[in-house]
Amino acid sequence: MGDVMQAGKIIVALDFPDADTALALVSRLDPALCRLKVGKELFAAAGPDLVRTLAGRGFEIFLDLKFHDIPNTVAAACRTAAGLGVWMLNVHACGGRRMMEAARDALADLPHPPLLIAVTVLTSMSDADLAETGVTGTPADQVLRLAQLARACGLDGVVCSAREAEMLRARLGADFRLVTPGIRPAGADVADQRRVMTPVEALKAGATDLVIGRPITGAADPLAALQQIRFDIQNA
Numbered sequence: 001m002g003d004v005m006q007a008g009k010i011i012v013a014l015d016f017p018d019a020d021t022a023l024a025l026v027s028r029l030d031p032a033l034c035r036l037k038v039g040k041e042l043f044a045a046a047g048p049d050l051v052r053t054l055a056g057r058g059f060e061i062f063l064d065l066k067f068h069d070i071p072n073t074v075a076a077a078c079r080t081a082a083g084l085g086v087w088m089l090n091v092h093a094c095g096g097r098r099m100m101e102a103a104r105d106a107l108a109d110l111p112h113p114p115l116l117i118a119v120t121v122l123t124s125m126s127d128a129d130l131a132e133t134g135v136t137g138t139p140a141d142q143v144l145r146l147a148q149l150a151r152a153c154g155l156d157g158v159v160c161s162a163r164e165a166e167m168l169r170a171r172l173g174a175d176f177r178l179v180t181p182g183i184r185p186a187g188a189d190v191a192d193q194r195r196v197m198t199p200v201e202a203l204k205a206g207a208t209d210l211v212i213g214r215p216i217t218g219a220a221d222p223l224a225a226l227q228q229i230r231f232d233i234q235n236a
């Protein structure tokens, strides 16, 4: 699993309400050992300045804002976000082909374009939730359909449940990133997550990048928690 660790450092989810709390945690991490995910809560609180600060400290940032709007708006948002120096960005695949292609094209001529990935079906959606939005067929069918569309639009990968990783890897081939949250080291508190997988299980299923929040951010020693996960992976 050593190669996987080189390709996909663990992405630590910074689910915090303000910049001070996030920075206190980040000061205990090491950019050589992890990347950081900034999502809607922290971005709403601390915005582009915090993203620039984190990037300036040497961290690669996954800006998890899940853009979904008309193609022109999403393209402009992606290009502006790329200007913050982020490593990865995402959009909702259900925005469709023209939206994803516009996002891809908006990044194409940048000197260091961020990776662009898509969200397929939110894992919080049940079969009934999905049916109520007019999607017929199973959630798994819809995940595969949207992942194939994202790939056809030239995106670099998708966010998915580790439970979907094996199926997507088999259907989409090797050269496509599968970014998986819902990861819990063996014995860790699952909190509100359901159907979790361990880091080693997720990587064996085909995940390339693991998003891990509270098992690291809530640990008494976050760096030690991160290093233990890396150790477990390297020795699997």
Ligand code: C5P
Pocket (backbone or CB within 6 Å): 013, 014, 015, 039, 122, 123, 124, 159, 161, 181, 182, 183, 193, 211, 212, 213, 214, 215
């Ligand atoms: O603390 P925890 O490891 O559960 O954090 C997981 C992170 O991944 C959170 O930022 C959560 O919003 C995000 N996420 C998720 N499940 C998804 C998509 C994103 O847990 N399907």
